[in-house]
Amino acid sequence: MNVDEKLNDPAFFSHGDFYQLFDTMRRDSPVHWTSSPDGRGYWSIFRHADLKRILNEPELFSSEREGVMPAVDPAMAEVAKDAMGVGENVLTIDPPRHGPVRKVMSPPFLPKALADSEIRVKSLVGKIFDQLPASGEIDLVSDLAVKIPMAVICEILNLPEEDWDEMLSWGKMAIGGSDPEYQRGTAAETVAYGYRLLYEYGLKQHAARQGCPHSDPITQLSNAQINGGPLKPSEVAHNSVQLMLAGFETTRNAFSGGVLALLQNPAQMALLREDPKRLRLAAEEFVRWSDPVISLMRVATKDTEIGAQKITAGQRLMLWFPSANRDEAVFDEPYKFDITRHPNLHLGFGAGPHFCLGGPLAKIEIRIAMEELLERYEGIEITGPVERIQSSFVGGLKHLPVRLIARQEAA
Numbered sequence: 242m243n244v245d246e247k248l249n250d251p252a253f254f255s256h257g258d259f260y261q262l263f264d265t266m267r268r269d270s271p272v273h274w275t276s277s278p279d280g281r282g283y284w285s286i287f288r289h290a291d292l293k294r295i296l297n298e299p300e301l302f303s304s305e306r307e308g309v310m311p312a313v314d315p316a317m318a319e320v321a322k323d324a325m326g327v328g329e330n331v332l333t334i335d336p337p338r339h340g341p342v343r344k345v346m347s348p349p350f351l352p353k354a355l356a357d358s359e360i361r362v363k364s365l366v367g368k369i370f371d372q373l374p375a376s377g378e379i380d381l382v383s384d385l386a387v388k389i390p391m392a393v394i395c396e397i398l399n400l401p402e403e404d405w406d407e408m409l410s411w412g413k414m415a416i417g418g419s420d421p422e423y424q425r426g427t428a429a430e431t432v433a434y435g436y437r438l439l440y441e442y443g444l445k446q447h448a449a450r451q452g453c454p455h456s457d458p459i460t461q462l463s464n465a466q467i468n469g470g471p472l473k474p475s476e477v478a479h480n481s482v483q484l485m486l487a488g489f490e491t492t493r494n495a496f497s498g499g500v501l502a503l504l505q506n507p508a509q510m511a512l513l514r515e516d517p518k519r520l521r522l523a524a525e526e527f528v529r530w531s532d533p534v535i536s537l538m539r540v541a542t543k544d545t546e547i548g549a550q551k552i553t554a555g556q557r558l559m560l561w562f563p564s565a566n567r568d569e570a571v572f573d574e575p576y577k578f579d580i581t582r583h584p585n586l587h588l589g590f591g592a593g594p595h596f597c598l599g600g601p602l603a604k605i606e607i608r609i610a611m612e613e614l615l616e617r618y619e620g621i622e623i624t625g626p627v628e629r630i631q632s633s634f635v636g637g638l639k640h641l642p643v644r645l646i647a648r649q650e651a652a
């Protein structure tokens with residue numbers, strides 16, 4: 242496989258050594274024209290400084306022209322725009338409309354509200370741990386990592402627990418449509434189906450919440466006025482889907498990826514056990530290390546340059562986050578998993594106006610879940626093959642089989 246074929250292939254991100262490829266590209270071709278199956282090609286961007294600049298210039302690098310999903314084959318490009326609600330979902334709205342839409346859904350994710358909700362998060366996380374065996378084998382991804390962010394985001398969005406399993410299966414199809422384990426038909430059909438089911442669920446929530454006094458973000462979106470008018474039902478539904486998916490599909494990867502890194506680096510695990518207060522910094526390193534978002538797309542709105550490379554209006558740019566997060570120009574020893582890393586200037590949560598709305602919440606979830614894991618279990622051992630999702634969009638671990646050894650038993 243040549244470089245371009247690798248970058249276009251979601252399966253490469255489940256088994257290939259993409260970090261090694263990115264190291265070479267940062268050095269030899271940091272702004273790389275990449276041919277793609279849809280015949281249009283795109284610029285692959287690998288350096289931290291270039292990603293940061295593009296993320297901070299939304300007027301020049303649009304999220305709204307074609308959306309942000311890395312859809313580079315014709316079938317996927319066809320579904321991506323509709324599925325994600327390009328132009329209606331906050332992630333894919335450019336300024337100036339972007340700010341007001343983001344503001345409506347922001348309150349529960351702001352520092353004051355988060356400080357108040359920590360006790361609630363702790364209790365939700367505790368309940369999920371209570372369902373685990375005192376000692377024994379689990380899949381740390383499906384039995385733990387996926388459940389924590391699901392419980393938390395559903396509490397914030399006021400969605401009932403009986404819907405979790407369905408939402409999870411829709412989310413797997415929407416995000417992991419290229420992975421044979423989740424497929425229903427082709428990759429594009431699977432993504433379209435997953436998003437459609439989530440969207441219909443979002444529409445139902447909108448209908449049920451119009452005129453309601455509640456403060457959750459879906460109710461707020463359902464009753465908001467922006468520029469003198471309400472949001473369309475489709476806008477409310479697409480933003481609800483964004484909150485659900487962003488809420489539960491990314492944090493799970495940062496948490497499970499962080500646990501795996503600790504198991505592979507016993508000295509770092511020992512540091513954390515010695516002083517769990519280190520989790521505040523460690524949560525950032527979990528995100529840098531695990532790279533839950535692998536790539537996002539932008540479209541140039543005018544002719545411009547990146548470095549010495551000319552970019553033409555209308556051309557697509559693919560931002561490769563794992564590459565930026567291992568850029569030796571920014572990180573000392575980028576391949577050292579270091580829970581004390583400070584400052585940690587990773588781009589895992591993005592940058593600029595679309596900077597992750599849920600980043601602070603995700604870090605609280607990771608910290609509380611990790612505290613609980615360390616408190617309850619003296620030992621954690623990997624017992625089987627670790628598998629990654631086949632995705633070049635949002636990626637991470639699909640299975641992490643481990644044996645848990647309860648604290649008192651080890652004592």
Ligand code: HEM
Nearest residue numbers: 331332487488491492495533589590591595597598599603
């Ligand atoms: C470790 C976990 C997470 C990671 C790595 C992550 C990553 C990201 C990234 C990279 C972006 C920027 C997208 C862009 O520039 O196009 C983003 C945006 C966003 N994230 Fe997260 N995210 C995480 C958790 C969450 C959580 C828990 C929520 C809660 C709902 C959330 C909600 C959002 C929303 C609403 C946006 C769009 C913001 C906007 O367009 O203004 N994320 N996230």
